[in-house]
Amino acid sequence: MEKVVFTTGGTGGHIYPALSIAKKVREKGIDTLFIGTKHRMEKDIVPNENFRFIGLDVLPLRSVKSVIKMITATISAIKLLKKEKPTKIIAFGNYITIPVLIAANVLRIPYYLQEQNHTMGQANKWFYKGAKKVFIAFENTLESIKEKYKSKFVVTGNPLREEFYGKNKREERQKLGIKDDERVILVIGGSLGAKNINEAIVKKWKTITEDGRIRLFWATGKDNYEASTYRIRDFGTAVVEPYFENVPELMAASDIVICRAGASTISELIQLEKPSVLIPYDFVGQKENADVLEYVNGAKIFTNETVEKAIDETLSIVRQASMLEFMSENVKTLKKGNSAEIIVNEMGIK
Template identity: 30%
Template structure:
């Protein structure tokens, strides 16, 4: 009987975990034995354990492009993580490791290489993150979301797959979504998503604009952990949540427009669901600029309106939102022209090759 054991890794943000879940579900249905390796205290532990997938936490050090005193201690954490991952992988004996990115993945892919276990990595953004740049040396196969990304990797390793999207997102019910939210007025619903860790400036600007926004729209605000404002709990037409998990397909089915960061996984989900989006990418002051490139790519292809965070004010938010709504049919038409290639099936087929 073929060995159908696989280890997934990825963490730091939900964007490094939810695409893994999209792939894990069909693999599990076809008899794969799935295990997850992540950081001991990262968001991935909570998300993965909800999926009833065995989880192993390892030590990991953050990889930085800038000076920080922790740069001197974190390499030792990474080495410790390699040792821990090596022990776990040697015990589990998977036929393949699938890495989605984030600093926790570096020890895992290094350990897999030492054990001669094939490694597949997936890069979501247009330019590769530092973890995936390092992982490239140890990777057997590299999947990319954007066609533009292929040039950053060895040609013989790379495959353009697109972004894996959870099947359940397509199964949402608009009526159920409105019932869950308690939003029943005849006004469009806007969902604001700042990412699993939240987005302070977006949160503040939305709240400054509530008096005008709620005149024309119903607002669903995913604030990120610890960012719910209790003083606004009873504002009519405004619903706050730290994070939505199992109800997300229904909530997105009820959503007419979305205001979001420009993480690749999220924006490809909105594209697949045909939801016009206003993207406010994380600024270069707080990131390596990957979200800016993602957003510009979507703007160029006609999928999204883009507002830079440095230009975000109450006035610019309302102006860009008005533009998004007025041009929504144009955005929807561009989205309808996109390829419907089934990324998950393509990736599952590639993974299955290693169990033969």
């Protein structure tokens, strides 16, 4: 009997792709189990989606204590996998997946990896040589892989929420009451918001809102709403929220998006063929994710120091229909289809 173990955790960026694949597996009536940590957001997100979840006691490898915990967790993972007897394992990167991947090697259970980012994270780098297949989001990741391992890699894009597929721009604009001659700018940070982007929006508020044809949708981030908006007296037609639950609809309706360059956000832009102005959060490898879009002339990249310029540039691009179309056509060339479906097929799950 087929049974698939998913090991993931840390941030939404690692957990949501796993859930999209797991939902496809569950639809086929196949048993699943998630293994993450008992400390981070997977412990809530995964059970909320009605998947069975076991949290191990692991911490980032930064101290002797964390190394001891990693060893203990690995012993627990071996016992757990012996009992659960999965036929396949899939891991989504970062230190949380290490105990299960060591256990998979010890027990010789076939395992697969998924990498969300352009640049592979350390855990995936350590384990890819023993993996059956590695599912990557972006073609250019292959440039850093030795020739003899390349055949293991499959470019699938990142698994996204189902709502990102089959969206139509015109329909979504009608639902939101947006007129044909209005231009929609969507601003989102990562799952935590983006302080620098918020500050620049406030500084440029007058310029953005004085053009009556601009419709702004701006998510400040859950913890930044008060600090970002208290100086604004009149929101006009702008929609400002701490967090948008309906990003698929808003992104589909928008003409251009200002955002960070987390892997899921980049893949969502690709799926919806959106021009963007990106301000990567650099130290976690987002610049390389952003480069994927800029390289095909589908996005412009700015830095935390030049966010105000980024907004001026957005206002300029959004008024040029031909530029928007050019960028959108270029983004389209990166589309890969429904990644979760492709991955389930590649894993031989019927």
